[in-house]
Structures are given as C-alpha cells and as structure tokens.
Amino acid sequence: MLISRYSAPDFDPYGDNRPEDEGVLWAAPLASGPLDARLSLPGSKSLTNRELVLAAIADSPSRLIAPLHSRDSGLMVEALRALGTTIETVPGEGVFGPDLLVTPGELTGSTTIDCGLAGTVMRFLPPLAGLALGPTTFDGDEGARRRPMATTISSLRALGVDIDDDGRRSLPFTVHGMGTVDGGAVTIDASASSQFVSGLLLAAARFDSGLRLTHSGERLPSMPHIDMTIATLAARGVAVESPSVGEWVVSPGIIAGRDVAIEPDLSNAAPFLAAALVTRGRVTITGWPSPTTQIGARLEQLLPLFGGSVERADGLLTVTGRESIRGVELHLPEGGELVPNLVALAALADSPSTITGIGHIRHHETDRLAALVTEINGLGGAVTELEDGLHIEPATLHGGIWHCYEDHRMATTGAILGLAVPGIEVENIATTSKTLPQFPALWHTMLGGGSPA
Template sequence: MGNLTATRPLKPWTAPTASDPVAATLRLPGSKSMTARALVLGALANGPSTLAGPLRARDTELMAAGLRGMGAHMSISDDERWLVRPHRLVGPAHVDVGLAGTVMRFAPPVAGLADGRITFDGDPQARTRPLGPLIGALRSLGVRIDVAGPDSLPLTVLGVGRVAGGEVVIDASASSQLVSGLLLAAPRFDRGVVVRHVGPPVPSAPHLRMTVQMLRAAGAAVDDTVPDVWTVEPGPLAGRGWQIEPDLSGAVPFFAAALVTGGEVTLKGWPHSSAQPVERLRELLQLMGGEVTLSTDGLTVRGTGAVHGLDADLSDVSELTPALTALAMLADSPSRFTGVAHIRGHETDRIAALAREFTALGADLTESHDGLHIRPRPLRGGTFRTYADHRMAHAAAVAGLAVPGIELDDVACTSKTMPEFPALWSAMVTGKS
C-alpha cells in the first residue's frame, strides 16, 4: 500500500455524529485553484490585479510568499481583497512549497523568468511528489535547473531573466498541474510555448480548462483546439480584477453530509457560469441519491434518505475521490471508482491510505491500480490517520456522520485549504455556531 508515514504534529479530533438531518447554508472560502492561478497571472501581468474572495489557507499563502520572494508585491492582509502588483523578478530567493502541488509546479516556470538563483523545497512528503516531467520540460525550454535528488525537491532554478520558450513534449499523466504551470508563465517566454502531451490521459481536465480560461481572461492567446496540444503565444498579460468562486472540492464533504443524513446543504455565492466541474459533481451526487439545484440562493444539495453506490471514472474530478469513497461506504450497494491512479502521488498515496484506514474501521475495500472497489458493511469507530492530507480528513468526517467514535489523528491538516473546516463542520452537524 505504499509509504504512508505521517510526520506532522498530531492533534486528535473526534468527528461529530449526526443525530438529525443537517440543514445548513454555508459560505465557503474561495477556490484554491482559482486563487493560485490568479496570483501567478497577477505577478506576471503588466499592471496591478485584485482578487475578490480569495482563499486564505496554507497553500495560497505559500504561493503568495513564493512570488513575493521573487519580487512581486503582494498585499494579502485583507481577507476579502488581495492586491498583486507585478515587479521585476529577481533572486536570490527561497520558495517553501509546503505540500502544495500548485506551488511546486506553478512557481518554477516563473522562477525561470527571474534574474538570479531561486531555490525550492517543502515538507518531507513533498519530496516524493512527481516533478521530473516539469524539470525536463523547463530544461528543454532553456531553463537551467539543478536537482539534488531524482528529479524531485529540493531543486534550484538559475534564472537569467528570460526563457526562450518553444515546443516541448511532456508526459503529464501524473498531474494536469505539470501542463498548467508551463502555460501560466508561457506568455512571458520569448517564443511562448507549444506543449504536447504524450502518454496516458491527462487527469483533472477541468483544471486545465480553468487555466486556459483564466489565461484568455488576462489577454493571452491560447489555442487548445488540438487534443493534448496547448499553444500559448508570447505577449503581455493584463492586470485585472478576479472574482474567486467558492471552492467546489472543499464543498463536497458538506454536500455529502446532506446525502448521509437526508438533509439539505446550500453553498451561497455560487455563480451560474463556473470554471469548476459543477455539472460533473451534480451528475455524481444525483446518481448517489441526491437532488442538486442551482438558484439565486446558491448551489443546494438535498438528501433523499438513501445513498446509492455507483460505478464511475473519476479521472476528471479526482479530488473528490476521498469524500465519495466515504459516501460509498454508507451506500445501499457496492461502488467502483476508477481513473485515479495519479492520486497515489498526491499529498499521500490516497488510494492506499483510504483502503488502509477504512479497512481498520471494518470496511470492505479493495485497491486496484487506479481506484477502489467498495462493498458497504457496518463500520466501527477508531483512530483514522490523515497523513497530513486534508482530503483524508474530509473523508473521515463524512464517515463520522453515521459512525460514532471516528477519531482523526490530525484535523489541523485541513488548514492546507480550509482552516475553518473543523468549526464549520461541527456547526453544521450540531446546528450550533
């Protein structure tokens, strides 16, 4: 089941069990994915940018700190409105990536544009995450990179103030972020970039579509009409205002609570046109027994009193796998999830970790190379290890709605993307704020 060593200080937290159907209206923090992309585009623009409703969490604060270290001006003291002013990118600087895939894959292409030495490192687990394809791609585009180990952190980008750019072939089957990182910086490359993916399908396609949409919104010329090929022309990026959507991935555990308890959860502030895969989420939740509606009040999920299993390829929404796995264990029929082999290289090997921790609570789960087969049966309470992974914590919280006594060894790992998760979750379950 892989190396699943937890190394963070642990803070136990007992997941609250629901005695009644939940009824909650929530306003959740902004999208991590949109916040990270807006910060990078703002740092590379030709004028100031603002982020309205950004996510303040460990990952996004690390991104802001890394870009600030390279010279961009970041004002993030106001929780509701961040300001980014571009400036000449220079070294020396050190970027702490923490355990954030966005930082370790979006910031090195930016560092190639800096004049000076930019070093990168992060949490111990970060050194196991795949960076080889990005390192090779940047080198072929003219960026000098020194790597201490086997194409992973720590690494040093020796920037000369410009990147030649051009055409590059990459296997991005491990993460769509490998492509997004190249595309976001590409307008500032001398010749732009043509990225050709060769290999198994790129996962999390909606995140790539978000990257393209946001680049175009900032004035970049992007052609993605040819499958697995992305062309970005060189040119200026405009500073602009970004309205950050609520985080859909972060909302999924709360929506799952509506199904588990037969209740209703509304996410306020949801836009009618979204860059996130809301239609795919709607489809999955409806198949599992939920009713999903979008109105002026927000995005609402209602439970019908039953949870159904399903057979689904989750390759385009792999971040949802842990919460959906917990939901599937409480269903009235088996489930099979496929297409998520790449989540073995996320914060932890999520497939192995889900199988190990839920099996310890009495679940019947079988790993495959790219997913899980879940056969529901009664669970018992016990300790659930999170491995510093916020999505593992979300999964345990969902299961805890129906199973008393599930104790997370470290709920603080949710600060990676939602520091207020424990308080919001407890308030939803108990009805007390």
C-alpha cells in the first residue's frame, strides 16, 4: 500500500465528494516540541445543515455567511436541490469558501437522495420529503445502512406519511410525499440520537396541525443539539414550547428567511486544542463564539480536567498544556462527538480514566466504542469497553496502522496520538472531508506554528 504525506485535496463540496486519496496511509506527524499555534476553523456542520433545511422551507430567500463546505454539507445542498430548492454560491468574506444563497421553491419528489454517511441528511430530510409531491428514495454509504432509522420511519408514519422500507427499518427507504403532512401528536424513543427530535422539529411548523412531540426513552443524548435546533427555529420566528422535560410543541406557521453567519465548528476544534495538552504547548482558536449552543463549547470546561489551562477573551480560546495529562472521571452523555478525541488524551494520561454516558456512540458513523478499544489496544493500549462507556489505563503505546472505519472523529483521534507516538499511520485520513476537508493542511499548519491563510 502506498505510504505518503497527504495534502488537502481539491475538494468540490457539490460534486461527487469522494476523495481520490482513500486508502492512502497518512504518516501522522510526530511533534518535535511544544506547539505555539493560532488557527481559524471553517463553519459548524451542525449549524450549516440546520440552516440549510430551514432556508429551504422558509418564506423568502436566506443567505448563509461563511458556511461549512464539506462532504456532509455538500450532500445536504445536493439533496435540497433535488427536492426543488435553488442554492447558489455567492462571493463572501469567509476564507474557507463562498456564501450560500438559498431560495425556497415548491418541494417536489420523484428523486433519489444520497445521504452518504450524514446523519443530518438521513434524519432531517425525510420530513421535508413528506412535504414534497412525489416519491423520494433515501440511500447512502454501506455504513449508513447500519445506522438507526426506525424512529424516523415510524414517527413519520404516525404523522400520516406513507413510507416504504420493505420492513428493513433502515436505509434504503422511499417517502411517498403528498405535498402535506398532517402532523399532530407523536411519541418516539430518541435514545439512539437527538437527531430524531431535531429532524421533526425543523419541519414541524410546515405540518398542517403542527407537532406535539414526546420522547419516551430513558435517556436523551446530546440535548445541546436539540437546544441548537430550537435556537435556530426561534431566530426564524418559530416558537418551540416545552411544557415538560422530553416534550416539545410547535404550532403551524411561517418560517422566516434570514441572513445568518455560521459559527466556526467548535467540535472540530477538539483535536487542535487537545494537541496543546499532548505537546505541552499552546494552541489558540480564533472566532470562538459566546454564547453558543454548540457542544464543542464544553471543551472550555473539559480540557482543564485533563490538566490543561484555558483562557477565553476577545473571541479567542487558548489552551495550554502542562507537564502531564491527567486521567479523568467523566459522565458525558451530551458530548458524544467529542469523546474519541478525549479518549486519545486519556490514552496518553498518567493515571486511569473512565468515561461513561456514551453508549449511544455505538450508533454513530461506526461503533465508536468498539473502534476505540480495537485501535488503541492494537497500539499497546489498555482500554476496556463498559456497558455505557470506556475505562482507560495508562500504557506505553507504539506505532502501527490506525484504522478509521470511515469515521472522521476516529481519523482525528489517530492524528492526536501520532503527536506523541512515533510510527502511527492513519488509514484514510481523507474521511475527515465529512466535516473538515482542510484537516490535514490545518494540522501541518498547526505543527509549523503559523497561521492559515
């Protein structure tokens, strides 16, 4: 297999979105000393895709300023275009790509939507397909067919939408849109993903009877993502009432078009900020928003638990590493997307760590618990899978191939470990194009201590 340095590909977020460099081993750079770096990051995937959906069903055009351009956002753009929305790239001031001008149109089906491995596409767009006229088939990557979709399918059926899934309760399936969705009351179990809740809330104001949504499961992971959905709706004039915990009510009404600036993706900041701890150096992220609904904002509280120090002022967040990384005891049900990178820190710590409340990440892009155990232990680590988390003992790691399982968070986790462990080669670093196609270039920029263009 070819082993080479990987540089950021020429990436067309509205094209095929499959990087040509899949399968190339990326020699994870070993840090030569403490870092001193300052970086800017592209827009939030979670915010970009929510705003794209709302813009597509708004009452007037919207402009997304400094949105993310990645595989996930590109798939969302192409899917909405297939449903009848006009989305144009227009010049903007962002350094990572153009703005997006979204003009709503009549929603039409008779199309097939490629979800890739994007949970936001496969869970946010079926309700819109119910509002379209004609059949819309949803499919995606092989891994997408293993992701939980039963809640989306059953909830839409309960709201009057005709869906044909051949009994699979997963991708592929076809939504037979009739141009309207009855709406009303529905009870779901969203224990596997908060996206089931967000997907219904985003479209609820367009349902004939609105929506009264009740969650019946024992737990609801990633509440901050639901808070984000509610905040984006409120900014467009849609009020979401919550009469009790796990219950949301949306009345039918207008979704306003608006111009919105997309915040930098704070979850994508995690590997760069973790690098400060690994190298006992300092990394600053620019444009850090406050306040924000992004779960990545929790890094400001989480990284000091591992022994780092954090300063935030004037839109800058700076993390500084100390002499060693400490083990932690964390219960983190709301931060699943941060877990792989935090586990990398735990694997390099000087004392044991236990992270719980994360059983739901078995159903993300891959089974992240099993993948982390397999890969870290394959490098000499000592990680044990628990019913609802992981226990990590200190161990001396060695080099080897780090497999990504088509999961961008696994890819960046391998890069973090490679800062301290010589000889780690990350398989398919190109999978970071899902949310951060510039990752390899930014990583090398960070190691050089410079600033991105």
